[in-house]
Each structure stands twice: as C-alpha cells, then as structure tokens.
Amino acid sequence: MFHINEFKKLGGVSVRTLRYYDKIELLKPVSKTDGGHRLYSNSELKKLQLIQFLKTIGFKLGEIKNMLESDEWDWSNSLTKQLSYVLSEKDRLSKIEASLRGLINGIAIDGEEFEIKRIMELYNRNSKETLNYKLDTLNIKNIKVLGKLPNMSSSDPDSLEWIALVGQLKKYMHLNYDNARIQNIIRRMDIKKGEDFEGEDTFLDKLWDIRKSPEDSNNYNLYPLDQDVLEFMEKAYLYYLDNQI
Incomplete structure (x- = not known):
C-alpha cells in the first residue's frame, strides 16, 4: 500500500x-x-x-x-475522433502562429506607428496565398522565385532580412535619401535582390508596379506599405543606381 x-x-x-x-x-x-x-x-x-x-x-x-x-468502450473510435480533434487544433494553432508572426514582423517594419487599428486590419485580412491573384500576368521565368518573396508570417532568414531592411529604411526616413545610412540599406537590398531574383527583372518591375498601387497590393495580398515609404525607397534606389561606378 x-x-x-x-x-x-x-x-x-x-x-x-x-x-x-x-x-x-x-x-x-x-x-x-x-x-x-x-x-x-x-x-x-x-x-x-x-x-x-x-x-x-x-x-x-x-x-x-x-x-x-465501460467494458465495451470503443477505443478505436475514440482515438480516431481524438486524432481528428488534435489535427483540427493543430491547423487552428498554425494559423494563429502565422498571424502572430505577421504581427511581430509588422511591428519590425512600422515600429511605434504599428497601432491596434493596423493589428486588427492585418488579422482580419483575407487568408489567400500571396500573389495568387492573376499569377499568369506576372511574367515570371522561374515560378520558384515566389518562394523567395518576403513572407510576413514566416521565420525564414530571407524573409526576416527583407523585413528588417524595410524596417530600417522606414526608421531613418527623416534622413535624406542620399544619406550614407540610407544608401547602405539600399545597397544591401540590391545585393539581396541579385541573390534571390537573378534574371527576374521583368517580374520585379511588375511587382513594383503592383506595390505602388494600394488596390493592387491588396488584391495580391501584399503587406500594406505606406506610399511615402515606397516613394522614398524608389528615390533612394534611383540615386543609388545613378551613383554606381
């Protein structure tokens, strides 16, 4: 005993x-x-x-x-039902995980400006896949490059680096676009663009056009970036290209 x-x-x-x-x-x-x-x-x-x-x-x-x-309990049926429940919970928790990663990465981009209104906006967004809208119009040579695009719900190093670069750019927008700090960020973006999207210039140009349109960005389920950020990025990049030796 x-x-x-x-x-x-x-x-x-x-x-x-x-x-x-x-x-x-x-x-x-x-x-x-x-x-x-x-x-x-x-x-x-x-x-x-x-x-x-x-x-x-x-x-x-x-x-x-x-x-x-119960001496006659149907264990097989109970375990099968429990497995079904666990799988549904796993799917639900995976969606919550993706939402939380997206919100955390959103704060990395928007910083202190990432208010509760933006949190609710992103949480309630359509759950469709990124760039699943009119995919055949994007002029992609290699469909695998879609996997290289920054994913706000991901924790992969490539996505996190792109998110950090955009966040840094926005953080220092008070500086002029020709400032050395800004140009260093743009330089790294250009290098990474070559690493991830070599030979896909037509696709990137099309993607940038989509990016500059709030309506198109929403249709393609892209993270909403403020227009002033996009305009600043474009000016900084054009300055960077003009000053390449």
Missing part, C-alpha cells in the same frame, strides 16, 4: 489532484488510515498512469471516466 504522500510522488500529481479524482470518483483509494489518509495499491498506480496518459493526448476527465468505467 502507498500512503497518499508517497503515491503522489510515484504518480507525478499533487495531493489536491488525488483528492479531486476521489471526489469525482475517477480514482478512489483502496482504503484509508485510522487518521483518514488515503491509501493506494499498484492497481491504482497503473490506473493513475493511464489517466495521465489519456489527459496528455487531449481527453477530458469526464471522457476518461466513461472510458475507464
């Missing part, structure tokens, strides 16, 4: 939990000491381990109680 204090350690639960299990008749002690302390056997320990396992895979205590009390 195990005293409740010993049993809790073996089962990895608290005394409070064991008392609650007793109260709802999920796991009752074999007997009690003269002092009223609960006593358990190896049989109860195995049952406790099963209860903890079923909790781990997502079953609720009420369900577990019914499962353990």
